[in-house]
Amino acid sequence: MFEERAAALDEQDGLAHMRRQFVLDDAVYLDGNSLGALTRQVPGRVAEVIGREWGELRIRSWTESGWWTAPERVGDRIAPLLGAAPGQVVVGDSTSVNVFKAVVGAVRMAGEGRDEILVDEATFPADGYIAESAARMTGCTLRALPPARIPGEAGPRTALALVNHVDYRTGRLNDLPGITAALHAAGALAVWDLCHSAGALPVRLDAHGVDLAVGCTYKYLNGGPGAPAYLYVREELQARFDSPLPGWNSHAVPFGMDAAYAPADGITRGRVGTPDILSMLALEAALEVWDGVRIEAVRAKSLALGDFFLECVSACVPEGRVRCVTPAEHRLRGSQVALACADAGKVMTELIQRGVIGDFRHPDVLRFGFTPLYTSFTDVARAARVLGEVVG
Ligand SMILES: Cc1ncc(COP(=O)(O)O)c(C=O)c1O
Structure with missing residues (x-):
């Protein structure tokens, strides 16, 4: 019965055609919230980069194939998905490294007397480790709080709060507009x-005035294993962004080889060293699938997939065998269901x-991620049915 309804929902799905752009098999892949699937554009593009740009053009590719400017170019390609105007996103390094740049950069911008860092207490652990280290390095204290308490606790000594937009474990969506506005107040x-x-x-x-942001590209952006992350610095703050990792790639005159550091203008000052070209250009090819896709349509399908999955789970799984730890309310839910x-x-x-x-995820969580570009309602119904068989 659920399979029939799933087929009907797939029929009506305005994003169903996107699935053909991905390399998939018979498995139901609900782990795109950890590693996105391979898009069809990537293998050919990577072969071209290796064969022609590296193999034949070699060093010339830094200019002739646009390698040198890739971090900002790929950043501008991601920007619309973040609601950011061009010139504010730079791609490179890992998320962890960008968390470090963002947190220390924010402390340096926060001004006199602000010596407290707040961190989401349920944060992905690496962000917490880095916030703790950044606090020690900058002479700040670190306070871990549930995101909902950050607005009430931020005060005259708070330099910044580092918050996960969606909790990696529970899939809870935190209130980015409200928390950002309270921090600014x-x-x-x-x-x-x-x-x-x-x-x-x-x-x-941009609409919510977020100051700095970081993220990875190997989950919902399908950039590939270890694909480079990104850093967003709001345009008005860029002139004051003092990176704790100044590198020759973020220097105003990178080939001047000056002993003294002078930061480049704009988001380029978020760079550090030589960009990871093979991964970055694989990511750039993967981002082509987003051309013409409205993120609002992705969100609508994601929520519909989640609702349908929860409905199928309650019908297929014996009562009390699993407990949903993801909020049912749409405004509180990201794109995964955790049981x-x-x-x-x-x-x-x-x-x-x-x-x-x-x-x-340790100790007792099953995570199911919904990636609306390639997850179907049929996938979700099958996953719930098999889950019912396994735990039944
Ligand atoms: C929310 C969150 N932050 C940070 C990281 C760390 O990313 P990386 O290993 O690319 O530095 C992850 C990795 O999965 C994550 O899920």
């Missing part, structure tokens, strides 16, 4: 980690063996 900066929201839902960085389950590790291993790929 307290005179503090807002730094957002967009790893689990970019490419899954509208982010609207707490007693023997979650074993259950996920069995699901994967039966062709349903999600993942397990």
Whole structure:
């Protein structure tokens, strides 16, 4: 019965044609919130970069193939998905490294007497480790709080808060507009980690006046394993952004080889060293699938997939066997559903063996990510049915 409804929902799905742009097999792939699927454009483009640009043009490709300017060019390609005007996003390094640049950069911009960093207490652990280290280096104290308490706790000593837009474990969507506005009212900066929201839902960085943001490109942006991350610095702040990792690539005159550092203008000052060209150009090719896609349509389908999955789970899974830890309310939900389950590790291993790929997060969470460009309603119905068989 659910399979029939799923087929009807797939018929009406305005994004169904997008699935053909991805390399998929018979498995139900619900782990695009960890590693996005391969897009069809990428293998050919990577072969061309290796064969022609590297193999034949060699060093000339830094200029002739546009390698040198790729970090800003690919940043501008991601920007519309973040609700950012051009010139504010630079691609490179890992998310972790960009968290470091953003947090220390924000402390340096925050001004006199602001010596407190607030961090989302449920943050992805790496952000917490880096915030702690950044606090020690800058003489700040670090306070971990639930995101909902940040607006009430930010005060005259707060330099910034670092918050995950979507919680990696529970899939809870945090209130980016409200928290950003409250931080600004307290005179503090807002730094957002967009790893689990970019490419899954509208982010609207410019509209909400977000100060700095970071995110990865290997989840919903399908950039590939270890694809470079990005850093967003709001245009008005760029002249004051003092990177804790100044590099020759972010120098005003990179080939001047000057002993003294002078930062480049604009978002280029978010760069550090030589960009990872192979990964970056694979990402650039992967981003082609977004041409003509409205992120609002992606969000609508993501929520519909989540609702349908929850409905199928409650019908297929014996009562009390799993507990949904993702908020049901749309305004509080990202693009994944997380189910707490007693023997979650074993259950996920069995699901994967039966062709349903999600993942397990310690200690008891099964995560199912919905990537609307290639997840179908049929996938979701099958995943719930197989889950019911495994735990039943
Ligand atoms: C929310 C969040 N922040 C940060 C990271 C760390 O990213 P990276 O390993 O690319 O530095 C991850 C990785 O999955 C993440 O999910």
